Amino acid sequence: MKCVFVTVGTTSFDDLIECVSARDSLQIIKSLGYDRVILQIGRGMVVPEPFSTESFTLDVYRYKDSLKEDLQKADLVISHAGAGSCLETLEKGKPIVVVINEKLMNNHQLELAKQLHKEGHLFYCTCSTLPGLLQSMDLSTLKCYPPGQPEKFSAFLDKVVGLQK
């Protein structure tokens, strides 16, 4: 079973949910060899109807305490550009397509997506270019993501606040 996990984190991103659950998009996803799509819709107003046929399943939910399980099961993640969602997915070594929400303030999420794309860790697009990207992308070209180093932060902070070793 090849699974696509779509996540919007704690936000609402109706455009993405609508786009992915549209008949055309689901057709494309099916043609790429996936037989299951899970939609985590967060605070969104758009709630697609889940369904299950012999060859394809669509699941829908708002939140879970932890997305770890669904991320683990996924063969492809389509995500909003929130840092939490991106990092969690990259750290699990899953291929990720980041969709930019063009309605957000200053569209700051675009910066991270662009940088991580530059470093070869993900693909990014907008809702309108998602179907095209899904059809043309080559996931094997994605590079492994080295995790961040919070120990550098603790070393720095310990020093400046005067904590004894």
Place this chain on the structure above:
Amino acid sequence: MVCLLILAAAAGAVAVLLVLRLWIVLRSQDVTPRQSLSVLVVAGSGGHTTEILRLLGSLSNAYSPRHYVIADTDGMSTNKIDSFELDRANRDPGDMSTKYYIHRIPRSREVQQSWLSTVLTTLRAMWLSFPLILRVKPDLVLCNGPGTCVPICVSALLLGILGIKKVIIVYVESICRVETLSMSGKILFHLSDYFIVQWPALKEKYPKSVYLGRIV
């Protein structure tokens, strides 16, 4: 007439004094050796909370007690914080004494809220933040945006300006910010003691910031 002049002069003098105090507080980076310090963490919701908890995860138990401040409209951070603290307690059963506290304040600005109303909601948040800071008197304030942390940091600064306590303010710009600072980043760049960025382009633009590479 004379009364008005005296009043104006007094107000002017107070203003000058406050600005001078602010300048002194912002400049002072004395390192007092210590064994532990209380920390107030602003959990800004969503990815902000995730990032700040990752940073906290790397800190030793000397950073306690921990006071978390979350926006009143945030429904998710409490769970994340409770899980984080539970994991921490499980990993280190020897340290039973660490308590943590969660406080709520009104959010300064909702996503896409107009700027005019943001001024009003931020002032309201300030009105409620200062008594909290005054009560807790943390040694350290740790935050990473969004706007929720501005009234908290301003209140912490006020503690210093009024000579009550010097609070160390550390702001870590989100990993999302590669080329440009967030709005709260732009404000707190001038008001924090240590402003940490996670990408080299920002260190270039803001040489006074601290760059440690990707830390979340």
